[in-house]
Amino acid sequence: MPDENEFEGEYQGGTVKRFLYVNRRAPHGTIYPHETLEMVLIAAAFDQDVTVVFLDDGVYQIKKDQDTKGIGIKNFTPAFRALDDYDVEKLYVEKESLEARGLTAEDLLVPVEVVSTEELREIMAEQDVVLGG
Amino acid sequence: MPYDYNGAVVEADEEGYIQDISLWTRELAELIARGENIEMTGDHWEVVNFLRDYYEEYQIAPAVRILTKAIKKTMGPEKGNSKYLYELFPYGPAKQACKIAGLPKPTGCI
Numbered sequence: 704m705p706d707e708n709e710f711e712g713e714y715q716g717g718t719v720k721r722f723l724y725v726n727r728r729a730p731h732g733t734i735y736p737h738e739t740l741e742m743v744l745i746a747a748a749f750d751q752d753v754t755v756v757f758l759d760d761g762v763y764q765i766k767k768d769q770d771t772k773g774i775g776i777k778n779f780t781p782a783f784r785a786l787d788d789y790d791v792e793k794l795y796v797e798k799e800s801l802e803a804r805g806l807t808a809e810d811l812l813v814p815v816e817v818v819s820t821e822e823l824r825e826i827m828a829e830q831d832v833v834l835g836g
Numbered sequence: 837m838p839y840d841y842n843g844a845v846v847e848a849d850e851e852g853y854i855q856d857i858s859l860w861t862r863e864l865a866e867l868i869a870r871g872e873n874i875e876m877t878g879d880h881w882e883v884v885n886f887l888r889d890y891y892e893e894y895q896i897a898p899a900v901r902i903l904t905k906a907i908k909k910t911m912g913p914e915k916g917n918s919k920y921l922y923e924l925f926p927y928g929p930a931k932q933a934c935k936i937a938g939l940p941k942p943t944g945c946i
Contacts, residue, residue, distance in 0.1 A: 744943045748899040777895065785894040788902050 721752045723830040726761035730780055731771060736764050737779045739836030747789035758797035767812045783813050797823055841867055853935050860938030869936045880924055887937045897939040900930035
């Protein structure tokens with residue numbers, strides 16, 4: 704098995720692409736949000752240019768103080784706070800989605816930029832790859 | 837590849853990462869380390885404990901580059917560098933130290 708150094712060396716010469724990950728689902732109940740976060744961390748570990756968007760029920764993914772004991776699954780959401788260590792700093796939340804759910808940026812566990820649907824459209828248009836979760 | 841330890845069997849995947857993090861003990865860590873040909877010293881424990889704290893806080897096992905950076909931030913550059921960490925864990929500081937720490941395989945390590 705090759706070690707991480709070899710992988711890193713191999714990828715250092717590669718092209719950096721702009722990846723955008725779109726989160727639209729509530730954090731628990733399906734595997735998509737957790738798996739999308741894994742994809743984000745892997746892309747970031749390989750030095751890609753990563754942007755993450757939260758809209759619709761996806762805004763609940765980064766709500767503070769989640770407690771999953773009652774549904775018997777691991778609360779993976781503290782891992783969003785590690786995004787900063789992975790140099791993933793471009794986190795956008797759709798303003799309309801946040802407001803429709805009675806939330807504000809203070810209810811979120813990571814610093815984000817709140818943007819309108821219109822601004823989000825521009826952000827999406829700038830990407831090389833857009834992936835939904 | 838389960839570990840036989842104190843008469844009990846601790847389940848692990850084919851690479852030796854234990855399945856149930858709650859079954860981890862320092863003695864089990866020593867056993868896993870021996871399987872990796874690592875004699876645990878204070879310096880090894882420092883990294884393993886750091887990883888366990890990181891996991892406790894963020895619920896993920898960090899990739900090697902992230903681990904190096906995080907160690908640099910808290911323990912300084914003489915420990916937060918690849919050379920030092922690879923001397924302690926020759927087959928990959930994140931991979932081996934995570935295995936010994938009873939954590940899953942690091943995220944971003946394929």
